[in-house]
Amino acid sequence: MVDPITKLSVSHLSKRFETLEVLRDISVDVHRGEFISIVGPSGCGKTTFLRIVGGLETGATGDVRLDGRSITGPGSDRGFVFQQDNLLPWRTVLDNVEIGPEIGGWRNAEQRVKTLKLLKLVGLAGFEKYYPRQLSGGMRQRVNLARALAVDPELLLMDEPFSALDAQTREIMQTELLRVWEEGRKTVLFVTHQIDEAVYLSDRVFVFARRPGRINEIVEIDLPRPRPLSLKRTPKFVEYVDHIWKLIEDDVRASVLEEHA
Amino acid sequence: MTTILSDDVSTPTTKAAKLRQAAVWPVHAILKRGWMLGSVFGGLALWEFISRVLVGSKLFLAAPTQVLVALYELTKTGELKTHIWTSASEFLIGYVIACVLGVLLGLAMAGSKAGKQALQPWVSGLYATPTVALAPLFILWFGIGILSKVIVVAVLVVFPVAINTEAGLLTTSRQLIETVKSFGASPSQIFFKVSLPSALPFIFAGFKLGIGRGLIGVVVAELFGARAGLGQMIQQAAETFDMPTLFAGVVLLAGAGIALTSGFAWLETKLIPWRE
Numbered sequence: 001m002v003d004p005i006t007k008l009s010v011s012h013l014s015k016r017f018e019t020l021e022v023l024r025d026i027s028v029d030v031h032r033g034e035f036i037s038i039v040g041p042s043g044c045g046k047t048t049f050l051r052i053v054g055g056l057e058t059g060a061t062g063d064v065r066l067d068g069r070s071i072t073g074p075g076s077d078r079g080f081v082f083q084q085d086n087l088l089p090w091r092t093v094l095d096n097v098e099i100g101p102e103i104g105g106w107r108n109a110e111q112r113v114k115t116l117k118l119l120k121l122v123g124l125a126g127f128e129k130y131y132p133r134q135l136s137g138g139m140r141q142r143v144n145l146a147r148a149l150a151v152d153p154e155l156l157l158m159d160e161p162f163s164a165l166d167a168q169t170r171e172i173m174q175t176e177l178l179r180v181w182e183e184g185r186k187t188v189l190f191v192t193h194q195i196d197e198a199v200y201l202s203d204r205v206f207v208f209a210r211r212p213g214r215i216n217e218i219v220e221i222d223l224p225r226p227r228p229l230s231l232k233r234t235p236k237f238v239e240y241v242d243h244i245w246k247l248i249e250d251d252v253r254a255s256v257l258e259e260h261a
Numbered sequence: 262m263t264t265i266l267s268d269d270v271s272t273p274t275t276k277a278a279k280l281r282q283a284a285v286w287p288v289h290a291i292l293k294r295g296w297m298l299g300s301v302f303g304g305l306a307l308w309e310f311i312s313r314v315l316v317g318s319k320l321f322l323a324a325p326t327q328v329l330v331a332l333y334e335l336t337k338t339g340e341l342k343t344h345i346w347t348s349a350s351e352f353l354i355g356y357v358i359a360c361v362l363g364v365l366l367g368l369a370m371a372g373s374k375a376g377k378q379a380l381q382p383w384v385s386g387l388y389a390t391p392t393v394a395l396a397p398l399f400i401l402w403f404g405i406g407i408l409s410k411v412i413v414v415a416v417l418v419v420f421p422v423a424i425n426t427e428a429g430l431l432t433t434s435r436q437l438i439e440t441v442k443s444f445g446a447s448p449s450q451i452f453f454k455v456s457l458p459s460a461l462p463f464i465f466a467g468f469k470l471g472i473g474r475g476l477i478g479v480v481v482a483e484l485f486g487a488r489a490g491l492g493q494m495i496q497q498a499a500e501t502f503d504m505p506t507l508f509a510g511v512v513l514l515a516g517a518g519i520a521l522t523s524g525f526a527w528l529e530t531k532l533i534p535w536r537e
Contacts, residue, residue, distance in 0.1 A: 056439060076444055103441060
């Protein structure tokens with residue numbers, strides 16, 4: 001029985017790396033078509049959380065269900081967008097984007113039509129035959145996104161995808177991501193360090209705390225869509241950013257001190 | 262949106278420029294390679310001068326022109342064709358066998374801990390050993406025919422290929438592997454779609470290293486005993502103090518080495534176009 005509202009259901013999720021408790025008893029639901037961002041200080045386990053949902057991490061206890069099915073490993077019902085673009089340098093843009101369908105065994109003419117549409121959507125029409133080394137960082141991240149979308153995933157998992165980009169490119173990519181997202185309204189989990197990025201993109205922001213990693217607060221972002229970049233300068237937006245920053249400030253200070261020690 | 266700007270994306274204008282360049286090729290190319298051509302021809306002239314004037318005896322040093330004459334004579338009698346054919350087949354058979362075996366060995370070493378532990382000492386040890394010194398032994402065992410030379414070539418070429426294959430497979434980026442894993446790739450899909458293509462440049466480097474070693478193997482093995490081949494021709498010429506013929510053999514071998522290496526470099530740009 002598929003729940004009409006809940007897409008992803010996490011209950012009592014815990015994870016240890018030997019003696020280190022990375023995640024403690026996380027229970028949370030994500031709704032169909034929701035854009036969720038996860039923020040928190042370094043070492044709060046936000047990337048580990050995302051990797052568990054992606055099936056890339058083993059040894060966690062608790063239950064993670066996508067459409068009611070338990071997640072046991074990676075699969076093409078989820079599309080993972082990595083921090084580094086991780087494009088295969090010997091494949092052209094087209095061949096990189098179609099690697100998911102190729103692995104799944106449905107790379108065919110029908111898929112090609114979808115792929116070309118997708119490339120157009122992310123602004124890469126005409127670049128099908130280019131190799132990754134011929135592209136800028138921003139363009140490689142677009143390919144990265146298109147590759148994850150090419151398997152038409154139920155859930156899009158994004159691990160700080162824009163962190164390697166310069167500030168201006170990053171802002172443009174945020175608006176582009178929202179534009180692409182509006183097209184299909186996939187359910188998205190987006191991990192980031194940037195609080196303003198999280199507020200700008202999301203319906204809800206999961207604020208993580210560290211030692212052990214857990215959800216400190218879930219902040220509902222009540223801002224109208226579509227969202228222009230100028231939204232970032234409105235008082236309400238700044239208020240959200242401020243609120244979230246206050247939630248994690250002490251944790252961030254502690255983690256910075258630890259890194260220096 | 263940012264745009265790409267990479268030199269090797271051929272735009273119509275650069276193509277046109279290349280065509281124009283091709284039209285004036287001879288003059289342009291000579292001017293551009295002036296120092297190289299000067300160095301080569303200057304060197305040949307110096308060699309000619311030293312052997313004709315300073316040494317003055319064909320018994321000790323043959324001049325380039327005398328080598329050319331010898332090459333012409335050898336071609337006319339048909340002798341040269343037999344030698345080249347013999348050496349070329351010995352090289353090619355041994356080389357191809359070694360490349361296939363080397364890649365398989367490399368796969369075995371990269372693929373499993375047991376394989377690595379069992380093979381590593383032998384592969385590294387034999388790679389470092391000047392196994393060419395064992396050529397007389399191989400001739401004793403396998404006769405003065407083609408078989409002993411094929412084996413010497415194979416023994417010299419197989420180890421650099423194996424070592425490079427292993428290194429290439431082991432340096433495969435773990436992030437790339439994880440990326441295809443996230444799409445549910447099986448171990449064999451990971452191997453064929455990520456590890457192998459990522460190791461290709463390394464494997465090719467091993468093949469290239471093998472060319473020089475293989476050529477040495479052919480000549481040395483033939484020096485120790487053969488019925489035909491460039492090494493045997495050189496050996497015979499040395500015994501009769503026929504320096505022009507000896508040099509002709511060496512020049513042909515050098516030419517083969519240069520041709521094979523640059524042929525490989527060309528093949529590399531075709532098979533590994535994503536590099537640079």
